[in-house]
Structure formats: structure tokens, C-alpha cells
Amino acid sequence: MDGIADMGGTPGWGPMHPPRRDEPVFEEPWQGRAFALAILSSRVAFGGVNLDAFRHALERLDRAAYLDDGYFGRWINGAELMLTESAILAPSAIDARARNLRGEDVEEPPIPEPARPDYMRTAEGSLRTVDSAPAFTVGKPVRAKDMSPPGHTRLPGYVRGHTGVVERIQPAAVLPDTNAHFQGENPQHVYTVRFDSREVWGSDSEPFALTAELYESYLETIS
Amino acid sequence: MTTTGGPDETLSVALRTEALEQLLTERGLIDPKVMNGIITEYETNVGPLNGAKVVAKAWTDPDYRQRLLDDGTAAIKELGFSGAQGEHIVVVENTATTHNVVVCTLCSCYPWPVLGLPPSWYKDPAYRSRIVKEPRTVLSEMGLDLADDVQITVRDSTSEVRWLVLPERPAGTEHLTEEELVPLVSRDAMVGVAKVGAP
Structure with missing residues (x-):
């Protein structure tokens, strides 16, 4: 939120x-x-x-x-x-x-x-296995969705709508957006996405790279 | 989503903390002995000395260094460090030309098993807001001036992945043993807001 x-x-x-x-x-x-x-x-x-x-x-x-x-x-x-x-x-x-x-x-x-909420986690910690293959591969350009969910999310506002490249695929994990509301773990693949500072903050910004771990449903392919 | 109102402003946070502890303890919902155990654990056992041992070993043992960069969690566990906020630790190396610096803009996520609880500057809104927008300026304000050709990567810890920086081993320490290197490794260098200085 x-x-x-x-x-x-x-x-x-x-x-x-x-x-x-x-x-x-x-x-x-x-x-x-x-x-x-x-x-x-x-x-x-x-x-x-x-x-x-x-x-x-x-x-x-x-x-x-x-x-x-x-x-x-x-x-x-x-x-x-x-x-x-x-x-x-x-x-x-x-x-x-x-x-x-x-x-x-x-x-x-x-x-x-x-x-109390009706809550029972399926295992310790947040890492889970996901049967499907990751939708995005390392090196692929992806865009963080421009969305503003009313509930919990770990998609920071400043990357929304911006384009980066998948740097690493991290272990799949419980989706905070539903788990925070006791609506299920819905584990997803997690990606370290690398952004160029000038794409995020504009051409006048300090030049550097920025990474964030983004859950699969936060990302979209670039058409 | 609802927003809660703040507490009564005339009551100090210390008093409200004591009140909450009493309310839960007298109903048997928490055990003060368990509370004291948690506090003692993080005051004495879980701190940046753990991370310093990891770094010193990586500086002196090339095989360990490679394992650490390949699978940080497993290599760190070899030294006995694991637990809350360390479920998946990724280690990245700082060199003369690449510099990683870690933040959590959304709260203050931090790799507790190797660094302990975060210092006040890491939790400061100024750090959380600005390091992702103007890292070179922020690092300079904190006392670290990086050359223009150093490439900075800011790591925002937005999932349960935790980042640990393997700092560059300072010149002039070639003769030091692993044990002698440990006290040189600062917490701040393992987050990426400082370099490790020669003794």
C-alpha cells in the first residue's frame, strides 16, 4: 500500500x-x-x-x-x-x-x-517450491507493473512502471500481498531486477544501478 | 485500508512498552523468561562479529570465498550462523571498481544472523529514502567518497532475500592471519557504507 x-x-x-x-x-x-x-x-x-x-x-x-x-x-x-x-x-x-x-x-x-485470523502456515520461513518454471529468464528486460494495491505489497512505489533486466532468479517464496492478509501463501518466483538509475530517476540523476527483489506477479514483459 | 490513530502523546513509549508487557504476562500469553532470552541473544550472540568472521575467512581461504559467493546461506551456516532474517543470504563482492550498498526502503530488513540488528543510521528515513536516489551523495555524507569510475549498485531488500557485502581486503594486510583480520572488518563495510581500512 x-x-x-x-x-x-x-x-x-x-x-x-x-x-x-x-x-x-x-x-x-x-x-x-x-x-x-x-x-x-x-x-x-x-x-x-x-x-x-x-x-x-x-x-x-x-x-x-x-x-x-x-x-x-x-x-x-x-x-x-x-x-x-x-x-x-x-x-x-x-x-x-x-x-x-x-x-x-x-x-x-x-x-x-x-x-484471531484463520491462519496456518504450510512450513517454516518463507521459501517454498513452485511447480511452474520461472516466467522470466536472466538477462530478460521486464517492467515493474504500474499498480498501487490497496493492501500490502513489497513492490516499492519508485520502481513502478520502470524497466529493468532480470539479474538473478531467487528461490520462490510466499507472496506477501496475500499472506499479509491471511489469504494464502501463493508462492511465486522471485527475481532480482536491475534498474539503471537514469531510467528510474531521469537523465540528470547520479549514474548507478539499483536492484530490488520482485515477485513474479509484480512484473510484465515488454511488448 | 484503515489507518490507526497514534497513541496518547502524553504517555511515554517506555511506559506503554511496560504496560504491554504487563498485560500479556499477567494473562500468561508471553513468558518473561522467553523475552529476556530474546533480548540477551541479540545483545550478546548475534552481531557483526559473526559477519566479520565470515569475511576474514573468505579473505584467507579462496575455496571458502568461492562457496560464499556461490551459496551465501550455506557457506555462512558452515561457520554456525543461521536463523531469523537469514533464510536466504546472497553475498556480493566489493572491489576497486564495483561497490554494492544495501538498504531496505520499505522497512529495515537486514541480515540478522551475520550482522545483528540494524544500526540507527540504517533505519533512518534519510538513508531509506535517499540511498536509492543519490547513493554517491549519501555515502559521501557518511564519510565514504568513491572515485567517479566506481560503479555503484544499490541493493533494495524488498523480499526475504538478504544481502551481505564482502568488502575489499585492504592493502598491507597480506601478513595478517584470519584471526587478526576479524577485528578490522566493520559492520558498516559489510553493508557497503564504508571500506575496511588497514590497521
Whole structure:
């Protein structure tokens, strides 16, 4: 879906700074808690790991919920969204408990009746076998479809409608676009597609190559 | 698609995190011991030292280097590194004339088994947005100036494929052993925003 998470090429984020050498894994203790909580929350919410559904929760956060408390803040907000959609938690449960933790005395909402999605993955991880042969071969020119699906997708906005060349064929994998919505794994072939920067960004751009892994249904042949 | 509203802005994220942990723990939905195990694992065991060992071995063992470039996942597993976010790792080599740099524009996908969790700059919206549009400028801002004849390839990690950069072995290290090379290999060089410097 189009939104805050699809950042490639978007303006207004300012300059980079030289990396810090001594950065701890978790700068503050809550970040480690948030990291582990988000991992475990997706199992609680879905009854099993579904990274695509987790990423879809993150990309539906509004701008403030996505950005204001950084990477791990967005993981906590994404965990809350997964848990409330599966009715493990009531929508106001976290805020009510947080208020009580800081000394207020507020009534907490009742525990809802859980409504987990009907979800069972067919195997660990995301790699799967596909019976059909890959539709595209290495070296073949392909175009990323110019489409803007309303649900989850891993087709970045900035490559849509642009033409590249298949650099590698990667192992077939679960299609995020359906798996994120618990609509089946629908495994597809995956291609590393190589784009020329000037085809994507225009003739004035820095000259370089750009690759992205694109699922077969994201691609079309060039007529 | 619905968009959720943000949290109550007066409540700190640390407090909301504590609240969520309490709510799930008191109902027995998560085990704090499992939580602590996950945190400890990524604070102590899973980090860029793993990747540095892979790189140092590739620099000193030509057969291993070839296996690593042919099948990164399997060669990395030879050294005991595998797990979440490392289901299929592809290794690409940086040389004097070709330079790969890795990003995930859509979230912050990163090869955890060899590099640990991503550093803050990798998760920075400025990096995610700009490295795919003006990599030479971004790398320069980060302290890496590449010659004009170096061909840059930016790798956007949009599927479950994870990329690891095999940096160029610095000149003047021919006499060093594999073990002596390991501490030279920086995380940033294995993502492609730095080069490995001579000791």
C-alpha cells in the first residue's frame, strides 16, 4: 500500500550523519523489551509467525505512530495494532494500563473475546517450491507493473512502471500481498531486477544501478 | 485500508512498552523468561562479529570465498550462523571498481544472523529514502567518497532475500592471519557504507 513506510525516493528527510562506532544494540532498556514483545506479540495475535502481517501493521500506522519513537516505537505500535485487531487486547488497554503505571487510577477495559485470523502456515520461513518454471529468464528486460494495491505489497512505489533486466532468479517464496492478509501463501518466483538509475530517476540523476527483489506477479514483459 | 490513530502523546513509549508487557504476562500469553532470552541473544550472540568472521575467512581461504559467493546461506551456516532474517543470504563482492550498498526502503530488513540488528543510521528515513536516489551523495555524507569510475549498485531488500557485502581486503594486510583480520572488518563495510581500512 502507499504510505509512510514506502520511503524510497521520498524527499524531506535531511542529511545523513557519519555512523557511530559505539552504538549499543538497544540504546534504552525499553527498546529491547519492545523488540522481544513485538516478536512474541505476532505469535499471540496470529497463532504463528506472519512477518508479512507484522509489516502490514507497521505500514498502516499513522505518521506520528510510525516516526515519533523510532524503529522500536513503531514496533510497539504495530504490536498494539495486531493485538487489538485479533481482539487479544481492547483498543485502549495499553494506554489505560500505562496511566495506572504512572499513578493515575483509571478503569481498564474488559478483555475482549479473541478473534484471531484463520491462519496456518504450510512450513517454516518463507521459501517454498513452485511447480511452474520461472516466467522470466536472466538477462530478460521486464517492467515493474504500474499498480498501487490497496493492501500490502513489497513492490516499492519508485520502481513502478520502470524497466529493468532480470539479474538473478531467487528461490520462490510466499507472496506477501496475500499472506499479509491471511489469504494464502501463493508462492511465486522471485527475481532480482536491475534498474539503471537514469531510467528510474531521469537523465540528470547520479549514474548507478539499483536492484530490488520482485515477485513474479509484480512484473510484465515488454511488448 | 484503515489507518490507526497514534497513541496518547502524553504517555511515554517506555511506559506503554511496560504496560504491554504487563498485560500479556499477567494473562500468561508471553513468558518473561522467553523475552529476556530474546533480548540477551541479540545483545550478546548475534552481531557483526559473526559477519566479520565470515569475511576474514573468505579473505584467507579462496575455496571458502568461492562457496560464499556461490551459496551465501550455506557457506555462512558452515561457520554456525543461521536463523531469523537469514533464510536466504546472497553475498556480493566489493572491489576497486564495483561497490554494492544495501538498504531496505520499505522497512529495515537486514541480515540478522551475520550482522545483528540494524544500526540507527540504517533505519533512518534519510538513508531509506535517499540511498536509492543519490547513493554517491549519501555515502559521501557518511564519510565514504568513491572515485567517479566506481560503479555503484544499490541493493533494495524488498523480499526475504538478504544481502551481505564482502568488502575489499585492504592493502598491507597480506601478513595478517584470519584471526587478526576479524577485528578490522566493520559492520558498516559489510553493508557497503564504508571500506575496511588497514590497521
